[in-house]
Amino acid sequence: MRRITPWLLPLAILLLWQASASFGLIRPQILPAPTEVGAAAWRLTRSGELWTNVEVSAWRALLGFAIGGGIGFAFGLLNGLSRRAEVVTDTTLQMVRNIPHLALIPLVILWFGIDETAKIFLVALGVFFPIYVNTLHGVRSVDRQLLEMGRAYGMSDRALLWRIVLPGALPAIFVGLRYGLGIMWLTLIVAETISASSGIGFMAMNAREFMLVDVVVFSILVYAALGKLADTVARALERICLAWNPVYAKG
Amino acid sequence: MTVTVLDRTGSPEMRISTRGAAVRLRGVTQRFGAKTVLAGIDLDIPAGQFVAVVGRSGCGKSTLLRLIAGLDAPRSGTIEMDGATAGDAVRLMFQEPRLLPWARVGANVEVGLGRAGDRAARRRAAVEVLAQVGLADRAAEWPSVLSGGQKQRVALARALASHPRLLAFDEPLGALDALTRIEMQALIAQVWQDKGFTAIVVTHDVSEAVALADRILVLEAGVVAMDLAVDLPRPRRHGDAAAAAIEGRILDRLLRR
Ligand SMILES: Nc1ncnc2c1ncn2[C@@H]1O[C@H](COP(=O)(O)OP(=O)(O)O)[C@@H](O)[C@H]1O
Ligand SMILES: [Mg+2]
Numbered sequence: 001m002r003r004i005t006p007w008l009l010p011l012a013i014l015l016l017w018q019a020s021a022s023f024g025l026i027r028p029q030i031l032p033a034p035t036e037v038g039a040a041a042w043r044l045t046r047s048g049e050l051w052t053n054v055e056v057s058a059w060r061a062l063l064g065f066a067i068g069g070g071i072g073f074a075f076g077l078l079n080g081l082s083r084r085a086e087v088v089t090d091t092t093l094q095m096v097r098n099i100p101h102l103a104l105i106p107l108v109i110l111w112f113g114i115d116e117t118a119k120i121f122l123v124a125l126g127v128f129f130p131i132y133v134n135t136l137h138g139v140r141s142v143d144r145q146l147l148e149m150g151r152a153y154g155m156s157d158r159a160l161l162w163r164i165v166l167p168g169a170l171p172a173i174f175v176g177l178r179y180g181l182g183i184m185w186l187t188l189i190v191a192e193t194i195s196a197s198s199g200i201g202f203m204a205m206n207a208r209e210f211m212l213v214d215v216v217v218f219s220i221l222v223y224a225a226l227g228k229l230a231d232t233v234a235r236a237l238e239r240i241c242l243a244w245n246p247v248y249a250k251g
Numbered sequence: 252m253t254v255t256v257l258d259r260t261g262s263p264e265m266r267i268s269t270r271g272a273a274v275r276l277r278g279v280t281q282r283f284g285a286k287t288v289l290a291g292i293d294l295d296i297p298a299g300q301f302v303a304v305v306g307r308s309g310c311g312k313s314t315l316l317r318l319i320a321g322l323d324a325p326r327s328g329t330i331e332m333d334g335a336t337a338g339d340a341v342r343l344m345f346q347e348p349r350l351l352p353w354a355r356v357g358a359n360v361e362v363g364l365g366r367a368g369d370r371a372a373r374r375r376a377a378v379e380v381l382a383q384v385g386l387a388d389r390a391a392e393w394p395s396v397l398s399g400g401q402k403q404r405v406a407l408a409r410a411l412a413s414h415p416r417l418l419a420f421d422e423p424l425g426a427l428d429a430l431t432r433i434e435m436q437a438l439i440a441q442v443w444q445d446k447g448f449t450a451i452v453v454t455h456d457v458s459e460a461v462a463l464a465d466r467i468l469v470l471e472a473g474v475v476a477m478d479l480a481v482d483l484p485r486p487r488r489h490g491d492a493a494a495a496a497i498e499g500r501i502l503d504r505l506l507r508r
Binding site for chain 2: 149150
């Protein structure tokens with residue numbers, strides 16, 4: 001029973017939506033019935049259009065995330081370990097952070113046109129900061145006493161990094177990872193909606209021109225599902241990697 | 252937990268392989284800013300002796316121990332072990348267990364093994380040492396599920412795994428309840444007798460010092476103000492009359508009665 005209860009309300013809303021559409025309370029040009037959205041989903045899946053676009057969007061998202069996240073992680077680690085590196089780079093990075101990355105869209109289009117580079121660049125830029133800030137914070141807050149213990153037991157710098165600094169920073173890095181995943185989808189949605197010739201955002205904008213509201217609604221649901229999927233994977237990874245931490249341990 | 256007390260001279264191979272180190276301090280001084288914490292300490296600790304250091308809070312006990320363990324360098328003076336500077340042969344057990352929370356109990360003990368041996372050999376060695384502290388069956392657990400006393404025992408196993416010739420303890424039992432403390436004291440006394448390392452224990456509990464040590468040093472105003480031999484037979488029992496007399500003398504000194 002406890003497993004079903006959280007799903008009762010969404011189900012009720014879905015039924016209400018379906019009923020309102022069937023009885024003509026909502027015009028299909030505004031919001032088509034769930035069954036019609038389902039039909040659109042079926043159509044797009046069979047024609048292969050859905051997978052092509054999902055693949056394009058997922059590729060942009062992951063590549064942008066890998067680049068931005070990788071650079072953010074590297075700077076977070078570097079600045080967390082070396083005061084000198086932090087003094088040189090942190091202020092600059094924090095200044096750039098104050099510019100909302102989506103505000104750069106016009107500039108980015110000028111630089112890269114509307115091709116792949118522009119979107120990957122924006123995603124990378126958006127993902128960079130949460131990963132950077134949280135990695136830095138994580139490395140900084142590693143227990144000094146454990147580091148002292150490691151040194152006293154003759155661990156090399158390499159061993160200290162792998163066995164104490166990184167595991168100690170991991171909970172914070174995961175916070176950055178999950179936050180970054182959210183920003184990744186958000187950035188991609190905006191970028192694909194504004195300018196694209198493929199991808200889920202393009203699928204939605206293209207459908208809008210032909211007044212295919214069911215496809216538009218379905219595209220939104222696909223974004224939601226992909227976001228949920230990414231978060232679920234991150235949570236699962238978190239549970240596996242942080243099994244030692246009673247906060248994350250199952251049960 | 253079962254504690255068997257062995258004869259001090261038992262198992263000759265063991266005593267040879269991990270024999271204690273003699274420590275020699277000359278004019279050891281430590282200062283933090285304008286504050287002189289240690290003011291020229293001269294001290295000789297023969298190999299295999301069990302020394303307890305007591306003193307008021309903030310008198311420099313931990314500072315002294317960190318110097319002997321080689322974690323810090325003194326402002327001036329020399330610290331020698333068997334005529335050489337302290338190296339891998341010294342281990343310090345901290346006030347806190349300082350276990351890696353993300354490593355299983357066995358892997359935590361393996362930290363004490365350094366880089367020696369292959370995977371299987373290291374695992375076997377870790378379980379072997381864990382058995383010496385009565386935790387052989389906990390090697391696969393996370394430290395977070397252990398009690399405070401068990402964590403300190405794992406920390407002890409980690410220290411023992413490196414076969415120290417001098418083992419220093421900084422109030423290792425301070426956070427434990429009374430019964431666990433007594434158990435841990437017996438365990439420390441037992442491994443010391445088994446292995447024959449030199450032991451230095453800092454404690455604020457005078458009865459603990461009397462229960463464990465051959466010799467008690469009272470640290471005061473940066474110098475050794477009292478150096479007392481404890482010539483009681485082992486195993487020692489808590490509440491013994493002769494022990495109570497020694498305890499009284501030290502407390503009188505500490506409280507300036
Ligand atoms: N790293 C340090 N920096 C500055 N002061 C210190 C440091 N370590 C210890 N002290 C000071 O030295 C004194 C002795 O400290 P400590 O050896 O920890 O005392 P105890 O262990 O006997 O309680 C204290 O006054 C403490 O504040
Ligand atoms: Mg202390």
